[in-house]
């Protein structure tokens with residue numbers, strides 16, 4: 001007598017066997033996927049905790065038809081954007097993965113290849129581009145505009161009408177005042193409080209946000 005095994009789970013390939021990748025895989029399993037990793041450290045590295053690494057990024061590009069979807073778990077915003085673009089050009093399916101315990105308004109839009117982790121809230125009429133990381137417990141309030149491959153780190157809070165341009169990184173626990181704009185590729189340091197617009201490529205820290213100064217001298 002054959003044993004009933006149920007419907008096979010859809011397979012998700014995750015590019016990047018990182019710590020971030022573990023969180024993506026854990027969430028994807030909750031969403032019903034079975035996960036394997038691809039990473040250029042293969043074959044020297046063959047596991048990422050409980051998950052198998054089965055090939056390099058080049059291997060993934062030749063095996064896309066085997067997968068129901070591909071996630072890119074690379075924290076660097078520019079590299080993640082580049083890999084997502086290459087995968088999209090090859091016809092890969094890039095699902096937007098939203099944790100069951102995230103709260104996303106029915107009037108919000110989040111782009112392909114984005115991940116939204118546990119405890120996140122995204123409020124009405126916010127739009128998020130492709131390949132975003134909305135990390136654990138961050139909030140993105142109403143009418144925000146987030147570009148492609150942005151990262152909002154754990155516990156960061158964006159008030160209403162904030163703009164975050166492509167590839168910008170909002171650090172852990174940062175707060176962004178309503179209607180402020182964070183320029184492309186900018187970095188907002190951990191716990192920073194942003195009250196005014198931040199130009200592209202800037203690195204700012206503190207309360208209120210100021211450009212990062214490195215002033216350690218030899219002790």
Ligand SMILES: CC(=O)SCCNC(=O)CCNC(=O)[C@H](O)C(C)(C)COP(=O)(O)OP(=O)(O)OC[C@H]1O[C@@H](n2cnc3c(N)ncnc32)[C@H](O)[C@@H]1OP(=O)(O)O
Nearest residue numbers: 153154170171172187188189190191205206213214215216
């Ligand atoms: C799940 C996850 O883990 S997601 C990842 C979450 N992580 C984050 O959000 C981290 C965000 N990154 C930061 O805050 C970083 O410190 C950055 C990007 C702002 C600066 O990094 P670096 O360029 O490496 O700066 P570095 O560590 O050398 O520090 C330089 C100076 O700035 C100070 N500094 C660095 N970050 C901050 C900050 N967030 N607030 C205040 N001062 C800071 C340092 O104390 C140091 O001061 P000193 O020169 O007087 O000693």
